[in-house]
Amino acid sequence: MSSLAFATEPRSTGARRGAVGILVAVLLWEVATRLDEWIGLAVPFVARLPSPTEVVVDLGGLVSSPGYWNSWSLSLQRVALGFTVALLLGGGLGLLMATRPLVKQTFYPVLETLRPIPPLAWVPLAIIFWPTQELSIAFVTFLGAFFPIIVNTVSGADEIDPRYLWAARSMGANRRVLFRRVILPATLPSLVTGASVGMGITWEVVVAAELISGGGQGGGDGGLGFLVWNAYQGGDLPRVVVAMISLGIAGYVASALVRYVGDRLMPWKQAAVS
Amino acid sequence: MTGGHLALTDVGKVYDSARGQVVAVADCSLEVRPGELHVLVGPSGCGKSTLLGAVAGFTDISSGSIEIDGALICGPGRPRAEPGADRVVVFQDSTLFPWRTVAENVAYGPEVQGRLARKAAHEAAREQLAAAGLSDVADRYPGELSSGLQRRVEILRALCNEPAVLLLDEPFRGMDALSRSSMHEALLEMYDRSGVTVLFITHDVEEAVFLGTHVSVMTTRPGRIKSTVEIDLDRPRSHDIVTGHRFRELVGAVSDEVRVEARRAFEAGEREMIR
Numbered sequence: 001m002s003s004l005a006f007a008t009e010p011r012s013t014g015a016r017r018g019a020v021g022i023l024v025a026v027l028l029w030e031v032a033t034r035l036d037e038w039i040g041l042a043v044p045f046v047a048r049l050p051s052p053t054e055v056v057v058d059l060g061g062l063v064s065s066p067g068y069w070n071s072w073s074l075s076l077q078r079v080a081l082g083f084t085v086a087l088l089l090g091g092g093l094g095l096l097m098a099t100r101p102l103v104k105q106t107f108y109p110v111l112e113t114l115r116p117i118p119p120l121a122w123v124p125l126a127i128i129f130w131p132t133q134e135l136s137i138a139f140v141t142f143l144g145a146f147f148p149i150i151v152n153t154v155s156g157a158d159e160i161d162p163r164y165l166w167a168a169r170s171m172g173a174n175r176r177v178l179f180r181r182v183i184l185p186a187t188l189p190s191l192v193t194g195a196s197v198g199m200g201i202t203w204e205v206v207v208a209a210e211l212i213s214g215g216g217q218g219g220g221d222g223g224l225g226f227l228v229w230n231a232y233q234g235g236d237l238p239r240v241v242v243a244m245i246s247l248g249i250a251g252y253v254a255s256a257l258v259r260y261v262g263d264r265l266m267p268w269k270q271a272a273v274s
Numbered sequence: 275m276t277g278g279h280l281a282l283t284d285v286g287k288v289y290d291s292a293r294g295q296v297v298a299v300a301d302c303s304l305e306v307r308p309g310e311l312h313v314l315v316g317p318s319g320c321g322k323s324t325l326l327g328a329v330a331g332f333t334d335i336s337s338g339s340i341e342i343d344g345a346l347i348c349g350p351g352r353p354r355a356e357p358g359a360d361r362v363v364v365f366q367d368s369t370l371f372p373w374r375t376v377a378e379n380v381a382y383g384p385e386v387q388g389r390l391a392r393k394a395a396h397e398a399a400r401e402q403l404a405a406a407g408l409s410d411v412a413d414r415y416p417g418e419l420s421s422g423l424q425r426r427v428e429i430l431r432a433l434c435n436e437p438a439v440l441l442l443d444e445p446f447r448g449m450d451a452l453s454r455s456s457m458h459e460a461l462l463e464m465y466d467r468s469g470v471t472v473l474f475i476t477h478d479v480e481e482a483v484f485l486g487t488h489v490s491v492m493t494t495r496p497g498r499i500k501s502t503v504e505i506d507l508d509r510p511r512s513h514d515i516v517t518g519h520r521f522r523e524l525v526g527a528v529s530d531e532v533r534v535e536a537r538r539a540f541e542a543g544e545r546e547m548i549r
Contacts, residue, residue: 166332167369171435172359172387181386185373268373271415 026052050238055245058238068227072246075210075223078134079202079254082141086198090146091191094153098187099179104154111150119143119205123212137209137223144205145198149191156190157183189269192262199258203251224250277343278438278471280306280329285338286496287324298324300496302338306439306488311465311472313482315528316492317536322475324497326441329473331357342438359383362432363441366448368424370416376427377403377412383435399434406430406464422453426460433468442474446481455513458484466510479529483507484516489524491531494539503528 033051036042050058062068097104119140126136160183168182210225222230224247231239263270287299299321306312314322327333329340331347331354339349348355355361362383370379380399384390390398403412408426416424425445432440445461446454462485465472476482482489483505490502505524507515515521 161369163365163367163369164371166330166357166363168371168382168386170330170357170359170362171383171431174386177386181382182371185371188373266373268415268417271418 048237050241054238055241058236059242062239062242071222071224071227071243072250075206075225075247075250078138078141078206078209078223079199081138082143082206083145083199083202085138086142086145086149086202087195090149090194090198091153094150094191095157095183095187097150097154098157099183108154111147115147115151119201120208120212123209127213133213137206137213140209141202141206144201145195148197148201149194152190152194152197153187156187156193159190160186188266192258192266196255196258196262199254200251203247203254207247278306278308279341279343280304280439280471280473281341282325282329283339283341285325285328285340286336287321287328287333288336297496299335300498302492302498304490304499306471306473308471309469309487311474311485311487313474313476313486313489314492315476315479315482315489315532316497317494317532317539318477319539320492320494320535321497322477322492323443326363326443326473326475328355329439330361330363330441331355332363359387359435360438361441362435362437363443364425364428364432364445366444366446368416368421368428370424370428370431372416375413375415376408376419379416379427380431380434382431387435402430402434403427405467406460420453421449422457425449425457426464429461429464433464433470436470438471440470440472442472444476445474447476454481459513461485462509462511477532479532480516480525483521483524483528484511484513489528491528491535494535494542500535501531 029046029049030052032043032046033049036047093107097108122140122143123136126139127133130136130139164182164186165178168178173181206223207225207228210223211229224243227243228240228247231237231243282302282304285299285302286297289296289298302321302325304312304314304325314325316322324333328335328348334353335348336353340347340355341349342360346352347361370376371382374382377396377399380402381390381392381395384398385392385395389395400409400412403409406426408423408430411419411423411427416427419427429440429442429445446457449457458481474482474485486505488502488504491500492498493500503524507518507520507524
């Protein structure tokens with residue numbers, strides 16, 4: 001027994017506590033929104049929110065509507081397109097700059113100038129430049145992920161301990177081997193960090209871009225961000241909260257996916273922690 | 275393993291610094307014969323690491339020449355040697371690749387040189403690990419190992435390149451005394467088994483005498499070889515000898531030489547401070 005006390009807790013314990021926490025939060029929310037109705041005490045701000053029950057009821061009605069799932073699919077497609085292009089271009093250019101000082105010296109200042117511009121400031125230009133609204137939104141989403149990925153990749157490659165390169169060269173590695181067997185794996189952790197930061201930003205950006213652009217092909221199927229805005233304009237607060245929670249879930253799943261792939265690509269990171 | 279004759283002739287190294295040129299190494303000649311474990315001791319900043327870096331191909335030399343088995347690797351018109359698998363370096367800090375398992379690390383050299391196919395290289399690595407008693411950690415990542423185990427794996431990885439000369443740059447610096455003494459025995463065991471030529475750098479005289487077949491003392495800056503002592507202690511050696519009379523005598527003799535140089539280095543440093 002005494003030795004067991006020092007053993008690490010099973011994962012399920014943490015998950016159970018997390019579930020209890022969410023339950024308590026929902027319960028508090030329910031009580032806070034109902035106090036006005038029960039004892040005539042309106043909790044400031046909170047009393048105007050829809051209660052969890054209303055939200056669940058609204059969600060129950062929505063899950064069977066194809067328009068809701070279409071919003072999911074539209075936002076997911078935009079994020080997937082923007083993020084994938086950002087990953088390929090940001091990772092690729094980052095590694096190119098890391099291995100070719102000439103390229104880096106020439107083009108990095110350009111990046112550094114463009115990087116502080118918030119992606120949303122690009123919206124007007126993106127709308128003018130790209131032929132379809134879909135591409136405009138995907139482009140702005142791409143910008144959100146591109147900069148963190150390329151900057152992290154370049155700085156990760158800069159920080160490779162030169163002794164790894166010496167060791168590899170002294171064991172007979174040529175340029176090609178050096179890239180594939182040292183620079184690439186040594187830069188991977190920074191690339192994954194950039195990707196997970198970038199993934200977070202793409203969701204922020206896609207929602208804002210959908211709000212600004214009015215949601216694409218019009219109607220109620222313009223993406224989850226548009227769903228929030230549309231419900232607000234129609235005064236349907238439970239629907240607003242449903243759309244918000246949907247975004248939360250989507251963002252969480254997307255980030256978890258990036259983490260999962262990162263862990264798979266870098267088994268040595270797990271090993272070092274355990 | 276044959277060959278492994280390392281000859282440094284009149285090697286000099288001049289640095290450019292803010293205060294003008296600094297002569298780090300001057301007219302330094304050293305011969306390491308095949309199969310020797312030659313230890314270079316000297317005060318900090320005497321240019322030991324510069325010499326080793328020049329042999330490895332990480333540093334330029336300003337004059338003189340370096341040959342391995344009669345072939346010039348750097349000298350007039352060619353200030354820096356091309357790094358190669360015939361001269362593998364093990365540093366104080368681990369350069370095991372953290373993203374490769376121990377076995378993958380050990381297989382690295384033969385694999386990237388194309389000497390062995392991937393599979394054969396990995397099998398050979400496992401055999402080497404087994405012979406060194408390290409089979410248990412073959413599938414671990416370096417980050418999971420103690421620093422002592424990392425050192426042993428790294429030396430083994432270097433040996434798997436079958437280098438003409440193994441270059442060790444204070445590999446056990448910063449380890450506690452107990453780990454050091456077991457590392458010394460592990461190194462000697464690998465050395466005796468492989469018969470490789472070793473150039474070992476340290477500023478620890480006891481370490482030098484315990485490990486070396488020969489110990490050369492370097493002068494303070496500008497560094498050159500002051501004297502070379504042949505260590506006539508029996509091999510294989512175990513840590514019992516460190517209390518023996520002959521061991522203490524040799525340590526005393528080498529220490530005296532090093533101490534004179536360390537004092538000169540200290541006084542030179544003070545003069546620089548006053549100026």
